[in-house]
Amino acid sequence: MSNHFGGEWTEIKINVFKKYLKAYMQIMKGKPWKLIYFDGFAGSGDIHSKKETEKVIEGTARHVLNIKEPRAFDLFYFVEKNIDNASRLQRIINTDYPEKTEVAFVRGGEDCNVKLLDMGNFLRGFKGKNYKAIAFIDPYGMQVKWSSLESLKGLSLDLWILVPTGIGINRLLKNAEKSSLVWFETLGTFFGLDPKEIEEKFYYQDPQMDIFGEQRFKKIENAVEVAAKLYQERLKTIFKYVSEPLALRNSNNAVLFHFMSASNVQVAIKIANDILKKEV
Ligand SMILES: C[S@@+](CC[C@H](N)C(=O)[O-])C[C@H]1O[C@@H](n2cnc3c(N)ncnc32)[C@H](O)[C@@H]1O
Numbered sequence: 001m002s003n004h005f006g007g008e009w010t011e012i013k014i015n016v017f018k019k020y021l022k023a024y025m026q027i028m029k030g031k032p033w034k035l036i037y038f039d040g041f042a043g044s045g046d047i048h049s050k051k052e053t054e055k056v057i058e059g060t061a062r063h064v065l066n067i068k069e070p071r072a073f074d075l076f077y078f079v080e081k082n083i084d085n086a087s088r089l090q091r092i093i094n095t096d097y098p099e100k101t102e103v104a105f106v107r108g109g110e111d112c113n114v115k116l117l118d119m120g121n122f123l124r125g126f127k128g129k130n131y132k133a134i135a136f137i138d139p140y141g142m143q144v145k146w147s148s149l150e151s152l153k154g155l156s157l158d159l160w161i162l163v164p165t166g167i168g169i170n171r172l173l174k175n176a177e178k179s180s181l182v183w184f185e186t187l188g189t190f191f192g193l194d195p196k197e198i199e200e201k202f203y204y205q206d207p208q209m210d211i212f213g214e215q216r217f218k219k220i221e222n223a224v225e226v227a228a229k230l231y232q233e234r235l236k237t238i239f240k241y242v243s244e245p246l247a248l249r250n251s252n253n254a255v256l257f258h259f260m261s262a263s264n265v266q267v268a269i270k271i272a273n274d275i276l277k278k279e280v
Helices: 008-028 060-066 083-096 112-124 146-150 165-172 181-191 195-202 223-235 266-277
Strands: 003-005 034-039 046-049 056-058 075-080 104-108 131-137 157-163 203-209 215-219 246-249 255-263
Touching: 008 056, 008 060, 008 131, 008 157, 008 246, 008 255, 008 266, 034 060, 034 112, 060 075, 060 083, 075 083, 075 112, 083 104, 112 131, 112 146, 146 181, 157 223, 165 181, 165 223, 165 255, 181 195, 181 223, 195 203, 195 223, 223 255, 255 266
Parallel strands: 003 046, 034 075, 034 131, 075 104, 131 157
Antiparallel strands: 046 056, 157 255, 203 215, 246 255
């Protein structure tokens, strides 16, 4: 099974990221650091449409491998849990990018969370001082643990992440009644917060009691936007600067993800915001 094309938002995501990489490489041109591209949810290299009219677009991995000017990445690290997807990506690298086979590593069957910790350890180590990294985190859902991102604190790394505000977080927040404790715990792990704090952010007490005199709780109206702002705030505890979140919507205009960037370099986030602003 290869990756599936989600719709126009998939192209917006790739275009935003490509624009950022272009600006990043311009700044890094002639600089002494080696550059690592880390892709935590790399996919198969190509993205296929689910519809009958088969549309295939190039996945992010290909775009990144294609970058040559003003400079290229020195090392590519692709993590992909699905073995078939990883094999396809490896085949694409071998066939279409033979010059990269020595520096592009595909880690099939591995979990992004584990590899984020490994990368953090590498960058913190003696050799890591010579490197700067970009981490692109593009999951289908809520796979990224907060503790994995926390391991990136203080590193020379720019993060781009899709936060599943609509497709993941909002679905766990039930409307009719408060979500179960298990879901608050899941959301707590995702945001790196106490389950009680999650409850307080997304629910309020209805002043009207139910017919048995029990206090009722209601979900806030704008949970998706609040989730995006909350994630942005949480990222600011790891990185010095965080961009504005960009809502990525499906053809029914429902928000699926918020796309945002984080860095310890102010100018990186200024550039990210300039690019993201144009997509709103
Ligand atoms: C949205 S797709 C990635 C698309 C890709 N960025 C692109 O532009 O072509 C998400 C991918 O993550 C993989 N995946 C799911 N859970 C994972 C995990 N815990 N660690 C690494 N990869 C995972 C899936 O098999 C899927 O291929």
